Amino acid sequence: MASPYLCAAGAQDMSVTSSIWKVVLSLIFVIAFIPACLWLMKRFQFAQMKLGKSDIKIISAQSLGAKEKLMLVEVEGERLLIGVTPQTISHLRSFPPKATSFASVMEEVDRENTAAKKDDGDAT
Template structure:
């Protein structure tokens, strides 16, 4: 009779473990689903278009506010406005390419001034 009791206890532990293992992903899925529903209902005027991580606590963020896109730098201690763009439905990469082109032409102008 003790063998039956021990086997029953082992099965109870195994079933409980399977339940806990299945319960965790189910809870995560529900949290993600409710969070997405809140985002749809909450329709904020501020949208994070894209985020590019630069390090452990540093990020570049492209944020859209009232039809204008802002490129901001975010660190653990500060947020800095880097640039404003009109909203033309450009991708983050296209915006960064545009900034690179402008910085390149600005540096060429500065080099030409220095050479004169």
């Protein structure tokens, strides 16, 4: 015959096991819920940006360090190269709207710098 103590111990083991499963399932739910919320926030933010139709467009951004960036933005058809740091935003150069990519803009700047160096070399 089973003693009442063994029955009570079996019931207690079952309740401990079920509570462990409840904790594990709750943890899995929370871990899955956080990325789902982040995804929804990004999705709604992107939808708001589309609906806003802002006159300022970020064409390209290049990270230069932990908190420094070069950004090519378009405002009213004119492209601007700006430097962004935690303290300041600096206008570096303006470009006509013909440039199609950040790489082509950087190549144009490189060509102009090379030409300027040649002119400086010829002057000395």
